[in-house]
Amino acid sequence: MMGLGRVLLAVFALILAIPAGALALTAGVLLDPTFRETLGELGLVGLFAGLSDLAQGVPPDVAVMAVILFAQALGLLLILPPTLVALLGETLGLRSPFWYGGATGALTALLPWLARGGPPPAAGSAAAGAEARLAAILLMAGSVSGLVYWLIAGRSVGARTSRRGADAF
DSSP states (O other), X not given: OHHHHHHHHHXXXXXXXXXXXXXXXHHHHHHSHHHHHHHHHHHHHHHHHHHHHHHTTOOHHHHHHHHHHHHHHHHHHHTHHHHHHHHHHHHHXXXXXXXXXXXXXXXXXXXXXXXXXXXXXXXTSHHHXXXXXXXXXXXXXXXXXXXXXXXXXXXXXXXXXXXXXXXTO
């Protein structure tokens, strides 16, 4: 019975940690001046380009596929790292906030680099600077997600309960 309670607590903690990471990612992107400017330009241009493409007869399945790919990328960045770190932490009985915050943040920041598979941009280029800022934002978002999980469920991982209360019944 205690195992079921632990699983439910972990699921509840993940349900709260994932949106916390999403909020931190949104705040990081909106607070960074370069990304805010780029999103402002691309957001309106992309919206108008998408509407004009739909008006010209481009099938809507292309737009649906773009939304699905965007959702998959967000799922990979926001769901996979805290879930994987939580599973490892629960399995190994780790209770440190440095594990949950640090490992989740590091994994979240490394995922785009691992998924890219190609060579990194040249040092000193605008792409390298943008990639470094994005990595910092992802590190922050992952750390927030991991720390929210730790606050709810990670502090009690591997904690032993007193058997005195169970023996009384």
